Amino acid sequence: MYYRASFSACCLLLLSLPLAAETLIVTLFTGEVPPYIMKKQGKRQGITIDLFALLAKHTGHKFILHEAPVARAMREFDLGRIDIEPGVTPAWRKHRPVPGLYSIVYEDAIDVIVFMGKNRFKVNEVSDLYGKTIGVVRGYSYPGFDQAFAEGKIKKVENSIEEHLLKQLAFGRIDQIFLGYRTALYFKKQGGIYKDLAIGDVVGRNSISLRVHPSKAYLLPGINAALQKMLDSGEVQAIFDKYQ
Incomplete structure (x- = not known):
C-alpha cells in the first residue's frame, strides 16, 4: 500500500511539472503591417514582436520569427513546418486543410x-x-x-x-x-x-488568437496560461498602448 501511494504521488508530481521549453517557429507575413510588424534600421519591432518576447519570458519557449509570403506561410503551416500563426480568428482559416487549434483570445x-x-x-x-x-x-x-x-x-x-x-x-x-x-x-x-x-x-x-499547429496541441495549455497571466497583469495592454 505504501509503495502504491508513493507511486501515485510521484505520478501527480510529474504531471504538475511544466513541460520542457521548446523552440517554436512563428510565421510573419512578408512586408510590414504597422503597428504589428515593422522594421526600423533593419530591426523588427511592433505589437507582434513584443508579444512573443513577453510570451517567451512567461513560457520559457524560444520563438523563432520566420517571414514568408502569405500563400507560402499557409502551406508551410499545413505541412507542419510552422508551429504558430499570430493574429488570427478561426473563421479566417476554417477552409484550410489544417484549420489549426486556437489559443485564448488576446485582442x-x-x-x-x-x-x-x-x-x-x-x-x-x-x-x-x-x-x-x-x-x-x-x-x-x-x-x-x-x-x-x-x-x-x-x-x-x-x-x-x-x-x-x-x-x-x-x-x-x-x-x-x-x-x-x-x-x-x-x-x-x-x-x-x-x-x-x-x-x-x-x-x-x-476576436484574435494564436493559431497553433495540432502537432503542438500539448503546449496549448501552457501558452494559454501565460497569455491569461499577461492579460490579467496588464502587460498585453501595455504593448498596445506603446504603439498608440
Missing part, C-alpha cells in the same frame, strides 16, 4: 472604413456602400459585406499590403478602404500624405 480587433477627409460619409447599413468601390487587404474577410462583394453590389479592389492600400487612398485612386483601426490610427499619426485620413464607422470586429 479584440476592430476594422473600420477609412476615407480621405473630404470624402467621408456615414455607413449605417451595407446598402450604404452599394455601387461603391472598396479597397481591402487580399485574403481578408468581412462577413457583413462578403455577400454584397460576391454579388457585385460593392466592387472590391484587393491589395496584399496595407500601406499600398493607404497610398491608393491618399492619391485618390480609391475613395474608401477597409482597414484595422490600430493600423489606420498609426498611419494617420505619421502625418505626411496620411494626415487627412478620416477614420469612419466600424465594419468588422474579430
